[in-house]
Amino acid sequence: MLQVNYIRQNRENVLERLGVKNFKETDLVDEVISLDDERKRLQLEFDNNQARVNSASKEIGMLMKQGNKDGAEALKAEVASAKATIEPLKEQMTSVEKQLTDILLLLPNLPAAIVPKGKTPEENEVVREGGEIPTLYENAVPHWELTTKYKLVDFELGTKITGSGFPVYTGKGAKLQRSLVQFFLDFNTAAGYHEYLPPFMVNEESAYGTGQLPDKEGQMYHATADNFYLIPTAEVPVTNVYRDTILKEDDLPVKMTAYSPCFRREAGSYGKDVRGLNRLHQFEKVEIIQIVHPDKSYEVLDNMVKHVESLLQSLELPYRILRLCGGDMGFTSALTYDFEVYSAAQKRWLxxxxxxxxxxxxxxxxxxxxKDANGKTQLTHSLNGSSLALPRIVASLLENNQQEDGIHLPASLHNYFGSSIIN
RNA sequence: GGUGAGAUGCCUGAGUGGCCGAAAGGAACGGUUUGCUAAACCGUCGUACGGGUUAAACUGUACCGAGGGUUCGAAUCCCUCUCUCACCGCCA
Structure with a gap:
């Protein structure tokens, strides 16, 4: 959520930045300002009236002690009239505050200066590429055939048990998942990230806290009997670890990592995008999260990008890093780098x-x-990234490394998986 | 799920209608003194939103789990909810 005072002081800039994100309802910005004016006006009036009530009440107490009943009664009448004024003010204040918050919730984060203009994924900037795109042998097939051939994933069984998009990993497929999770977590903790195993459901407050609500209401599974949401990413429970806290400057940066399954309704997805492991309703992911000093967040972002990059390098996968354009960025983000790996049999980036x-x-x-060095309380910055989401990593590991005799895993996984090959 | 007890500031914990934004102790921070891996003493030690100021100072309001109610006045009384603890039941 943007800060009202920031909007007030940087109106032009806010409008310009929202434009980069292709945000259309720019009227809302001025509405925020006028609602805030109204809020201040109401508060001042409310406070003044309330102050009168408070001091009169004190006086009544004293008069009662002195036995001055008539004086007390007279003051009571005065309080009653002040309260009559206050009552509607209170209602207006509540209503104006709610309108203000509702609008603020609709405004996306402002993109950083470096964010390219653009509307579609085609306008994202490729920042870096790495690894080598392999030349596959002649009988190479997409991963959804490999998962069947080696009995790694049973999609039909998942459909029977739950529904489409809920695969069942079996045998070496299950073990590969476990190995990757373990490898990723070890890699992250070695870099100083503190490990969490969070709840996989969160309450409404947490979903608001990280911005999933109200923006992505329909994308989360909702357990209505208890009003819990299945987490779409570990970012939600883990970032909320620090909800309503005031840290010491020395506590920063806070570095956290967590494995979790992720649940996404993915309403509106279809076609080749959803084939095999490309897009699922439930998948495994390891996340990294940092809470940092505001002056450091861009430096930290670069570090996190390098961290994820070296993880991909250790998996020996061909990758590229994109700087997302305004139109392709998420609601809550100021700057986003996407990582894609090349899926050689599908011949596409994932x-x-x-x-x-x-x-x-x-x-x-x-x-x-x-609390900063001067004892002033200010907001921290938060960052997060996947390191990494499993299904598409598995897809490209399988496809890119397939050979006549089986799938040859990268060296980094041999110990975790207990073998160098899936056959 | 049942019964009972409870929820106060960073922590412990007092406060049962006005003198309470809240005692006391501890922790933390700053200082003095002494000196050695510490003690003593002094001071500071909530958050949010307003007014005010170049910035402070100063000042108003709200907040003692959350929401409502009673009252001139609520941390304190009443109601609802949430959570915690204890015991019972069930159970991986």
Whole structure:
């Protein structure tokens, strides 16, 4: 959530930045300002009246002690009239505050200066590429045939048990998942990230805290009997660890990592995009999250990008890093780098990680702050990234490394998987 | 799921209608003194939103789990909810 005072002081800039994100309802910005004016006016009037009530009440107490009943009664009448004024003011204040918050929730984060203009994924900028795109042998097939051939994933069984998009991993397929999770977590903790195993369901407050609500209401599974949401990413429970906290400056940066399954309804997806492991309703992911000093967040973003990059390098997968354009960025992000790996049999790039700086957009909502050197309380910045999402990593590992005698895994996984080959 | 007890500031914990934004102790921070891996003493030690100021100072309001109610006045009384603890039941 953007800060009202920031909007007030930087109106032109806010409008210009929202334009980069192709945000159309720019009237809302001025509406925020006028609602805030109204809020201030109401508060001042309310406070003044309330102050009168408070002091009169004190006086009544004293008069009663002195036995001055008539004086007390007279003051009571005065309080009653002040309260009559206050009552409607209170209602107006509540209503104006709610309108203000509702609108603020609709405004996306402002993109950083470096974010390219653009509307579609084609306008994302390729920042870097790495690894080598393999030349596959002549009988190479897409991963959904390999998973069947080696009995790694049973899609039909998942459909029977739950529904489409809920695959069942079996045998070596299950073990590969477990190995990757373990490898990723070890890689992250070695870099100083503290490991969490969070709840896989969150309450409404947490979903608001990180900005999934109200923006992505329909994308989350909702357990209505208890009003819990199945998490779409570990970002939600883990970032909320620091909801409503004031950290010491020395506590920063906070580095966290977590494995979790992720649940996404993916309403509106179809076609080749959803084939095999490309797009699922439930998948495994390891996430990294940092809460940092506002002056450091872009430096940290670069570090996180390098961290994820070296993880991909250790998997020996061909990858590229994209800087997302305004139109392709998420609601809460100020700058996002997407990582894609090349799926050689499908001959397409698959997104496997998204690393973002949210600046204080999440922390404003979360009230995650710190005391700076001058003793002033200010908002921290939050960042997160996948490191990594499993299904598409598995897809490209299978496809890119397939040979006549089986799938040859990268050296980094041999110990975790207990073998160098799937056959 | 049942019964009972509880929820106060960073922590412990007092406060049962006005003198309470809240005692006391501890932790933390700053200082003095002494000196050695510490003690003593002094001071500071909530958040949000307003007014005010170049910035402070100063000042108003709200907040003692959340929401409502009673009252001139609520941390304190009443109601609802949430959570915690204890015991019972069930159970991986």
């Amino acid at each position: 997104e496997v990680s998204s690393v973002s700086n949210f600046e204080n957009f999440q922390t404003n909502r979360l009230k995650c702050r710190f």
